[in-house]
Amino acid sequence: MSERNLVLLGPPGAGKGTQAERLIDDFDLPYYATGNILREAVEEGTELGREAKDYMDRGDLVPDELICRVIEERLDSGEADDGFLLDGFPRTIGQAEMLEEALERRGRSVTAALLIDTPDDEVIRRLSGRRTCVKAGHVYHVEFDPPKNEGVCDQDGSRLVQRDDDKPETIKKRLEVYHEQTEPLIEWYDERGLLRRFDGTRTPDEVHSHIRATLATLALEAEI
Ligand SMILES: [Zn+2]
Numbered sequence: 001m002s003e004r005n006l007v008l009l010g011p012p013g014a015g016k017g018t019q020a021e022r023l024i025d026d027f028d029l030p031y032y033a034t035g036n037i038l039r040e041a042v043e044e045g046t047e048l049g050r051e052a053k054d055y056m057d058r059g060d061l062v063p064d065e066l067i068c069r070v071i072e073e074r075l076d077s078g079e080a081d082d083g084f085l086l087d088g089f090p091r092t093i094g095q096a097e098m099l100e101e102a103l104e105r106r107g108r109s110v111t112a113a114l115l116i117d118t119p120d121d122e123v124i125r126r127l128s129g130r131r132t133c134v135k136a137g138h139v140y141h142v143e144f145d146p147p148k149n150e151g152v153c154d155q156d157g158s159r160l161v162q163r164d165d166d167k168p169e170t171i172k173k174r175l176e177v178y179h180e181q182t183e184p185l186i187e188w189y190d191e192r193g194l195l196r197r198f199d200g201t202r203t204p205d206e207v208h209s210h211i212r213a214t215l216a217t218l219a220l221e222a223e224i
Contacts, residue, residue: 002222003111004029004083004215005103007090009186010116011178012171013123014200015207019116020087022208027215030079032071034088038062041070048073068098075106083111092181093188112218113189114211118200120175128168131160 004027010016024031041049042056048070055062067089074080090096103109129142131151135158140147147154164170189195196214198207 002219003081003108004085004219005108005111006083006085006215007099007110007113007189008085008087008116009113009182009189010200011118011120011123011182012174013127014116014118015204016087016116018204019114019207019211020085022204023085023211026212027083029083029085030074032074032084032086032089034067037070037074038067041073046073064092064095064098068095068102071099072102075102075108090185093185096185096188110189110194111222112196112215113186113194114214115186115189115195115197116200116207117197120172122201123175124168124171127166127171128162130162130166132163132166133158133160 006023006029008016008020020031020033023029038049038052038056042053043049048066052062052066052070055066071086071089075084086099090099100110125143126141129144131140131142131147132138133140133153133156135153135156138153138155139145140153140160147160151160152158153160186195196211198210198214200207202210
């Protein structure tokens with residue numbers, strides 16, 4: 001079987017997390033979301049983890065090069081021999097080049113960059129409708145998953161609020177950053193023939209089956 005070395009791309013609110021969960025289930029791939037693997041490295045107290053913690057404790061961004069080394073450590077652990085799913089890295093062309101070199105040194109390469117394309121207005125509609133309960137963080141959506149009583153958590157009766165992250169102004173800023181940094185990266189993968197686009201306005205089931213079909217085709221092509 002060919003490797004599935006996958007990069008997940010898309011704006012916040014595109015449903016990357018949902019698709020990631022399904023792909024991990026489908027193919028038993030390790031999932032490398034930047035925040036998670038850094039946190040795990042810190043918890044395990046590895047040398048890289050301690051280095052990363054120094055940056056985090058100071059409130060500084062963990063440098064690209066260090067994130068890449070954390071990913072490389074996981075690649076060399078044996079758990080990613082059949083593939084992996086990266087989410088949140090690479091986010092820029094510089095990071096993508098770093099990743100490409102790291103994979104090349106191991107005789108490997110990215111199989112596909114999966115872009116879940118979702119227009120800004122849809123992202124804003126999805127994220128700004130989220131309401132979170134103050135007590136336990138239960139999440140609702142005013143349109144897609146409303147609580148029985150407006151503004152009240154079904155599970156514990158606590159108040160529902162819109163988190164700062166879900167306020168339209170914050171979402172617009174995150175989208176600006178996304179367009180600025182990640183659109184050139186999308187082109188970069190496209191030029192290399194690695195980009196696969198999926199319509200993020202479709203239901204999660206539809207996006208998932210489209211991704212599966214695409215990966216099946218890629219696997220067939222790799223065997224020819
Ligand atoms: Zn609650």
